[in-house]
Amino acid sequence: MNNLLYKEFKLTISPFYFVLPAILGTLMLIPQWLFFLVPLYFCFITVPYLFAAYKAQNDLSFSVMMPVSKSNIVKAKLLSIMTLELVHVIFAAIFAVLNKVLYNTENLFFNPNVAFIGLVFVMFGIFNLVLFPMFYKTGYKYGAAVIVSTISAFLFVAAMELSVVFNKEAAVFFETDVNRQLAILALGLIMFLAMSYIAYKISLKRFKKVDV
C-alpha cells in the first residue's frame, strides 16, 4: 500500500499538481468573487489531466504487474487524489484568511469563511463519490466519469452560492455564528471521509470484475 502511494507520487503525479493549489489559491484574493470556483479548478484542471496521464502512461498495467491486490490499487489511487484535494483545501483556507485580513468586507456571493471550507470538503466528497465508481468500471476510461463528477460538484456549489444570494436565512445560517460554522466544517470533513470511503467500496466492487 505504501509502495503504491510512493509510486503515485514518484511516477504518476507530476510535482506541478502540488504547486498548482498555491497558484489557484491566490484567486481567493479576487474581490467579490465566486470562491467555490477555486477548489472547483481541481476538478476542471488537475483531474482530467491526471487521469489522461494515467491512461497515456499505462499506469494500470504497471500496477497490476506488481504484487498488489486490487483493493490496494483502488485505495492508493483514492488516497493520492484525496491528498491533492486536501492540499487544495489548505491553500484555499490560507488565502481565505488573507482575503479576510486584506478586505474584511461582506461578499455578494458565499463569504470565504469557516463554513465555506466545510462545504468545500462536501464538494470534494460528492466529486469522489461520482468519479471513482464510474472510473473503476474500466480502470482507464475517464471521460464520462470526470464530466459527470464535475457537474455533480458544480451543481452542489451552485446551490450553495445561490442559496446565500437569494435566501436571507441561508446567508444568516452559513455566515454568522462562528460555532455553527465550525460545526459545518467538522461535518463537512466527516462527509468528505464518509463519501470517499463509500466511493472506495463501490469502486473496488466494480474493479474486481474488470479484466485488465
Added chain:
Amino acid sequence: MSILSVKGLHKRYEKFHLKDVSFKLDKGYIMGFIGVNGAGKTTTLKSILNIVNADSGEVKILGKDFTEHEMELKREIGYMFGGVDFYPKKSIKAITDVVKRFYPNWDDETYFKYCKRFKIDQDKKVHELSDGMKVKYSLALALSHKARLLILDEPTSGLDPAARDNLLELFQELVEDGEKSILFSTHITSDLEKCADFTTYINEGEIIASTTKDEFIGAYKIVKGRKEQIDSEMQNKLIALKTNEFGFSGLIKTSDLTSTDNLTIDSPKLEDIMIYYAKKEYDNE
C-alpha cells in the same frame, strides 16, 4: 515437483471461449506456449495470474493455491506482458526505484549484474529503449527479485534474429540450476525448436497438446496423395487438407493412420501443425 499446475481453466467472452485449459510445468524446465494470434495465449497467462478473472479453474504455483496465496506467490514469480510499456518518459532508474520496493527478496547486486550484461543504461528513458531492450529490462527486474517461475508473454516477438537467439540462450542458462522454470508464449515456432523442453499448443481457446516437443511432433503426420484418394473416410481423419492441381496434402494424427496405400507420409514441422489447425478453423467458418 510441479512448479505450475493449471487445471480446468475456463473463461468465456462474447466471441471467445477459453475451454478447460490444463497443463503442468515441472521445476527446471522451459515450456513454450504456442498458438496463432488470438488463440488465447495471453488470456490464459493473464487468467493464471488472476489479472483476468477466470470463470472457473484451479491454478497452483509452487504447490500452493494461487487465489489463496496470490500476493505471496506474485512476489515469488516474475511475469511480463510484452516488455515494459509504462511510464515512457521516466528513466529506468526511477522505475527500478519504485519496483524494488514491492519485493522483499530484491537484490541490487543481481539487478546491476544483469543490467551490465544486457547493457541497460540506468539514465535512459523507457521510450528510448528498443523492443529487445524492453524485454531485457523486464527480465532484469524479474530476475532481481529471485523469481523461481518466469511467465513471459511473447518475449521474442519484435526482436531481431540475433537478439532472439541471445534471449533463448539466456533462458537455457537460467534453468540450468534446476531451480527455475520458464513458461513463455510465442507464435514463432523456431523459438521452441531452439530451447523449449515442453510444448503446450493452444488453438481457439483449447489445449490441443501439452507434452515434450518430440512427442508433440510425433503425434502428427503429413500425408500427400492424388485427389481421387480423398474419400469420406480419409476426409474425416484429416485435421485439415489443402488441394491443388496435382493432388492434396493434409495433416493427420499418427494414431489415425492405418493404411499407407500410395500415400506419401512426412513428419510435420511445428509450424505445419499450427498452419493446418488454423486452416481447419478457417474452413469451418
